[in-house]
Structures are given as C-alpha cells and as structure tokens.
Amino acid sequence: xxxxxxxxxxxxxxxxxxxxxxxxxxxxxxxxxxxxxxxxxxxxxxxxxxxxxxxxxxxxxxxxxxxxxxxxxxxxxxxxxxxxxxxxxxxxxxxxxxxxxxxxxxxxxxxxxxxxxxxxxxxxxxxxxxxxxxxxxxxxxxxxxxxxxxxxxxxxxxxxxxxxxxxxxxxxxxxxxxxxxxxxxxxxxxxxxxxxxxxxxxxxxxxxxxxxxxxxxxxxxxxxxxxxxxxxxxxxxxxxxxxxxxxxxxxxxxxxxxxxxxxxxxxxxxxxxxxxxxxxxxxxxxxxxxxxxxxxxxxxxxxxxxxxxxxxxxxxxxxxxxxxxxxxxxxxx
Ligand code: PBG
Ligand code: ZN
Numbered sequence: 001x002x003x004x005x006x007x008x009x010x011x012x013x014x015x016x017x018x019x020x021x022x023x024x025x026x027x028x029x030x031x032x033x034x035x036x037x038x039x040x041x042x043x044x045x046x047x048x049x050x051x052x053x054x055x056x057x058x059x060x061x062x063x064x065x066x067x068x069x070x071x072x073x074x075x076x077x078x079x080x081x082x083x084x085x086x087x088x089x090x091x092x093x094x095x096x097x098x099x100x101x102x103x104x105x106x107x108x109x110x111x112x113x114x115x116x117x118x119x120x121x122x123x124x125x126x127x128x129x130x131x132x133x134x135x136x137x138x139x140x141x142x143x144x145x146x147x148x149x150x151x152x153x154x155x156x157x158x159x160x161x162x163x164x165x166x167x168x169x170x171x172x173x174x175x176x177x178x179x180x181x182x183x184x185x186x187x188x189x190x191x192x193x194x195x196x197x198x199x200x201x202x203x204x205x206x207x208x209x210x211x212x213x214x215x216x217x218x219x220x221x222x223x224x225x226x227x228x229x230x231x232x233x234x235x236x237x238x239x240x241x242x243x244x245x246x247x248x249x250x251x252x253x254x255x256x257x258x259x260x261x262x263x264x265x266x267x268x269x270x271x272x273x274x275x276x277x278x279x280x281x282x283x284x285x286x287x288x289x290x291x292x293x294x295x296x297x298x299x300x301x302x303x304x305x306x307x308x309x310x311x312x313x314x315x316x317x318x319x320x321x322x323x324x325x326x327x328x329x330x331x332x333x
Pocket of ligand 1: 129131139174175209210211212213214226281282283284
C-alpha cells in the first residue's frame, strides 16, 4: 500500500485559533454591542393598541402608551435606540402629506412621551418621509405626474422640525430627494435645534425587500414605483457620490439600506467616509428569515447571528434591525 499521508511543514496553522470556544472568542474580529442596535417601531395615533403585522412576526403596530411599556422592557435588554415610523389619523392622508408634520401626530406624541419617560438614556430617532401621509403613497409631492424634488423639501423640513420640536435626538430622512439633508440642517439650525442630529438614508435602494414594511406602515405607492428617487440595485459608485453629498450637506450619520444584498455597498461607503455608518436590515430580510424558521427550514438563531455579523463585518457601525430584541433576549450573538 502506498502511504497517502501528506506531511505539512507545520508552523502556520490557522486552526490553532479555532480550537476552543474561548480561543475563538479571544480571536474574533467582529463584535456587536447592544449599544449598536436600533429597533424600529410603528406608532398608531392612539394611546393603547397592539396590532400584529402578519408579514413581520414579532412586530406590532403600537399605540403611544403601549410603545412606552415595550421600550422600557427593551431598555432592560440593552436596546438604547429606537427609530419611529407613524400612522396618520384615519382619513388624514392628503396629496401634500401635511399630516407628517402634525404636532399631535403619532410620532410627535411618542417622541415627547419617550423623552419625558426615559430622558437621555434613550436615543429617539424618527423617520422623516411623506409616504405614510400622502394619499398617493409617494415619498414626495406629485407634480405633472412625477415626484417633484424641490417642492417636496418644504414638507419634509416641516416634518423634521415637528419631530425635533417634540424632542427627537436624531431625524432620519428616508425620502431620497436631492438636497434634503442641507434643507433640514439649515432649518434645524435656524430654529435653535442645532443639537438635533441627522441620520441620512444615504444609499437607499429601490427594493422589493420593503414589501412587509409597506403593509406595516400602509405606505405603498398607489401608482408607479419609487425608481425615480430611490437607487438602482446595479449601482455602487453612486452610493459613494450620495455619501459625499450627504456629508457635505451636514449629515451626522449615514445609512445603507437594505443591508444583506448590499454588503459591498456598506464596505465601500465605510471606506469613503469617517462618519458613523448604519445599515438597515429591512422588513423583507427579516420576514424571509422568520418565514423559513417557522417552517423549520432554517435555524433562526444561527442565521440571525450570521446575518448580523456579516453586516458588522462589512463595516456597519450601527444596525437597524427588527431582530435585535430576540437576538439579545435569546443570547444569539
Ligand atoms: C419609507 C421607508 C421605507 C422603509 C423605511 N422608510 C419603505 C419604502 O421606501 O418604501 C423600509 C423599511 C423596511 O423595509 O424595513 N420612506
Ligand atoms: Zn417614504
């Protein structure tokens, strides 16, 4: 018999650092701290309500007071940042989306209640957009059949100001209109709200992964799609251009969204800026994992850990994810 043993020269052995759990822990390159998580919430303009979103198991639309209880429990798990999306009152959608800036709107009420209850131990971020408040469901105003950029800036600024006046720490414009970061920054500063930070949805792609969210936020466009303002999935250099613009317009934090199909974009934007970078692990990414896990087709704990580590490894500093409560409570990381 021929001896099939192969003799290696030894010396360099990557497996030494994989031998025990403690060694792997010691040598791990990527870690996630609970402080890096942001949990999104959908707020209804009522005090108490809890309506599960069918396509997002574990996520419910909540009334303002219901949200307070949930956030208190999440704080105990270490989740210190929330991102709020609102619903207008019934019948309040309009062509101009004015309800987005309603002083007594769901988001505005939730912000002031959260800040009153938890103060600066909680970071309150608000999504700034018009799509949940316009009757046509687009993120800007329609003029001549198109979503018009410049006339959309004023209502977006008004929405951001209303959130900031209610006490938001961070406003996060997700509309993808050109120039909205500069417009919001100038307005905040002019109103004495210079401490309010802007998290810009810098590279937000026109994505089918937003499907479940649009059920939750009731924000699907009534006609057409968002391709004339959100980015094309074939483009990555353009994300860097957007990042440079947002930085020059005064953004404090940048975001890439969705996360998992855009890990290269996260890495590229991370390399192109020194600003903190967030990645949004969106509703469809969450729903896909939940659906497969419910059928026993995927191991949820391990898949979520792998997805979140991948997003961090790609270069995201913050992760906005619906998974974070489960991940922390069940110690999946
Ligand atoms: C609306 C908005 C969307 C999301 C965040 N803000 C959907 C969209 O642009 O249609 C998606 C979030 C998610 O899917 O979890 N401007
Ligand atoms: Zn929108």
